[in-house]
Structure formats: C-alpha cells, structure tokens
Amino acid sequence: MRPWQKALMYILIVVILAYFMFPLYVLFLYAFTNPHYTFFRSYPYLYPVRLTLKNLLEAAAPSLSGPAIKSLVVATLVGLITLALALPTAYGLSKINPLISYMVIVLLFITNLMPSIVIAIPIASTFVRLGLYNSDIGLALAQTLITLPMAAFILLGTFQSIPPELEWQARIDGASLLKAFYKVLMPLAAPSIAAVYMLSWLFSWDEFTFAVLLSPISPTLPVEIYISVDRGNLLAALALSFVLTIPAIVLVVLMQRYLRAEYLAGGLKG
Amino acid sequence: MRLQRVSLTTLLIIPALAYVAALVIYPAAYAVVHSFIGPNGRFTLANYEALVPLGLKLAIITTLVVSFGAIFFQLLIALAVASVIAKLTRARSTLMTLVIIPMGVATVVSAVLFSFIFQYPGGIANEIMRSIGLAPVYWLNPKHLPIVYMSLIIADSWKTTPIMILILYAGMLRIPQELYESAAIDGAGPLRRFARITVPNLRSFIGISLLIRGVSEFNIFALPLILVGYNPPFLTTLTYELYSSAITVNESYASATILLALAAILIAIVYRVQGGRR
Incomplete structure (x- = not known):
C-alpha cells in the first residue's frame, strides 16, 4: 500500500x-x-x-424492578419456548429429504418477514379473549415468532453435521428414540443449543413492538423506557436504557461467532 | 418401518408449523379481511377512506423515503466498512467486534440516545456544530421533512448497518484474491478494482442484504415513535396511533394492510431481480 x-x-x-x-x-x-x-x-x-451514580440509583430505582423482572421472565420463557419448538422441528427436518426441509426453513423465514405490528393487533384481541393479554407467557409466545426460524436453522445445521451412525448405534444397542436423542444428540448439540437459547433471550430482551401491544399494562424494560420518554422523564429513560444495554452488549460480544446474517434474517427488526 | 419413520418426523415438525399458522397466518388474514369490514359487518372501503384525512399519503411517502434512503445509506456504509475490514492485516476481529456491538443495543435505546444527539435547542449534534462554527439545526422539525428524514436515516442505520456489514464481509471473503492481483498487474487502481471486481462479485450478497434490510426497514416503529412521535407519521406509527385512539380497530387494520402490501411488493421485486440473474 x-x-x-x-x-x-x-x-x-x-x-x-x-x-x-x-x-x-x-x-x-x-x-x-x-x-x-x-x-x-x-x-x-x-x-x-x-x-x-445518582442518575442510575435515583432515576432508575422507582420504575426498575417490575419491568426488569418482567423482561427477565419473558426472555427466559422465549428461550425455553424457542427450544421446545425448534429442537423437535430441527430433528425432524434433519431426517427428511433435504429439499423439503430447506423449503420448511424458507417458509419459516418468510413468515418472519411479516411486519410485527400487522399481526400484533389481531393477536392482542385474541389474547384478551384467552386471558393472555399482559401475561408473561402470551408475550413470550408472540416474541418466539422472531426467534424460531433462526433457531430451527442453526439446530438443523447442527443435527445434519452429526454422523447418523452414532444415533443408529445407540438404537441398535436398545435405546429408544427419545433416549438416543437425549443421550447421544443433545450432548453433541449442546453448544448450539446454548447459543440458540442466548440469542433468543437477547431478541426478547430488546423487543418492543409485540411488548408494547401485547403487554402495555405490565411493561417490559423497553416499553418502560418508551413510557418514561412519553411522560417526559428523560432521566429515567436514560438510566433504564443503561440497565437494558449492559447485558445486551455482553451477549453480543460473547455470541459474536453466531451473529451471522443467515441466522438473523428477520430477527433484528425495529 | 419406513412409513412409520416418515409419519414420526412429520409429527415432530407439526407443532412449529401449527404455531406459525396460528400466530402469523391467521392474524395476518384476520387483519386483511377485517380491513374491508364496516361496523355493520358488511364489505366496505370506508376504513381506507378514513385514513386519507389522517395523513395516509404522508405516511406512505415517509415510509418509502426513509426505507429506501436508509437501505441505500446502509449499503454505502456497509460496503465501505466491509472493504476496510477485509483489507486490514491485523486487528480485523477487534474492529469487527466494535462495529457490531450496536446490533445488541435495543431500538428503544438507540432512539433515546439519538433523541439526545438530535435534541433542539441544544443537544449533542448542535454542540458539535457550534464548536466548528456552524448554526444550530432543528433536526426533527416536522415542518422541514428532508432534515427529519435524514436524521431518522442516520439514527436508524446506526443499529441496522452492522448486519449488512456482516453479509457483505462474508461475500468479500469469497472473492478469489487472484482477481485483485491480476487486475493490479494490469494497472487497475483501487477504485476501479472495487467497481469491476468487488461489486459484481458481491451481487447476490447485496441482493440478500437489501431483501433482509428492506423488509425490516418498512417495519421501523420504535425509532420514529420515540424520535418524532406521530409527526411525520409512518405506516407503523399511524397503525399504532389508530389502534390506540380510533373508534374502530378496523381502520388500523386498513393501515396495516397497506404496510403488508408494500412489504409484499418489495419482496416480489427483489425476488424478480435476484431470480433473473440466476
């Protein structure tokens, strides 16, 4: 040069x-x-x-604990629901014709391109009827829409890379399908499973659109930040933003290896 | 045995498909259908007509201008950043880590930060303007749309450019180095090599990044909501405003349906352009 x-x-x-x-x-x-x-x-x-330290201690304190607990609970649920849906899906897809499994993954990603606000309003009115409005589990069910395609894609790649002979051997030795999955595949896929869990957790931690529409009365941290801004309490918004951002930055740095475009497609919408 | 296995694997996939059908396909169809239904339960276009005096035209213009402006801006920055990182001989991963950190920052937080930066009177951007001897600017003045659009594009791109950088960087690593070496021997300068080798070889990666970012860009919601409220309106913020204030929720479904139609058109265009090349 x-x-x-x-x-x-x-x-x-x-x-x-x-x-x-x-x-x-x-x-x-x-x-x-x-x-x-x-x-x-x-x-x-x-x-x-x-x-x-006054900003953080005084401004954040009054409105911190409720939303912080809500955010923690919902993010944890999103991680768990994502795995509960994505693990069987990815395992099933790894056993069928790759062309069909590819089409199912593409279908999942296409549904992910749906604007959140378009579906959040009908979901809100359904949730009111079902008693899920403002609930942790209802919000987690909606936010999992964002994480599911990425999770299924990462786990499908992981299961496909595990030699099928290992599982066959376990089955020949008399293990049931569930046991072979649990004892042979799960340990080998553990790093990917952990990554999927943490990425799902992060998406939920940052998510706003579903949160403000489906749980406005018991808000998560991002919604509480919006409420603070709306009331003109910028100091509280700032302090809460700081609390929200620190774990997010830590996770991004830790998860850098998994932050690849093909995994994230729709996962980072505004 | 074979039949049994097929049905078992299908069974494993069904929960996820049922979940997506229940929480995406059904609500979307519900929104579209109800956008055409009046209070009496009959077909009507009144929900759409009601949007016109509420600023529908401006919402569409704002959504389109900011979306296309933002993806163009992001593409330029991402190309520059990815090229710089790909050329580095050391500290590549450090620089990449620093650049992708904004990905983890919540949109709400980036909106709060940019509201401090674009504050008026005062604010950080104006303090910088003042220190270099320029007049302060009312960045988010709803009466002066080009400046608002520009400010929103800069604020939005801070968090969303990193994913484009990741895509384009992955593409650049796949371009054979020999192409650059032989071009350099033939006397092509850096700009020429960029235009003749980098960009053509990145075409499919650029297409993917435009699709991913373009569709998400139509959905920006928290950022304009916090930075400019409902003025100027976006299709998302208009939908939300109607949902929280209108007498009939069906008007918000009409606005949502227009948003959905725009996103579908964008996907179709990118698909055509991409498909034509293969």
Missing part, C-alpha cells in the same frame, strides 16, 4: 469507529454525568464532568 492509501485507511477506520461508538459514548457520558451538565443544558458538555 502506498503511504496516502495507508493514511486514507486510518482516516476511514477513525470515521467508522466514531459513527458506531459515539452513541454508546453518549450513553455512558449521560448515564454518569449530572444532567445539569448534559441534557438540561442547552449546550451539553461532551466530556465527563462531575461523575455521579
């Missing part, structure tokens, strides 16, 4: 990092700075002055 090309590269890298890191810097700056120096000022300081 010529020197000017090298210089251009460095400039580009700085610009790229500035765009992708700056909003996170804003999150940390505003979360730990007295708001009189940031968003209460007409011209905020862009560097830390008078660091404080």
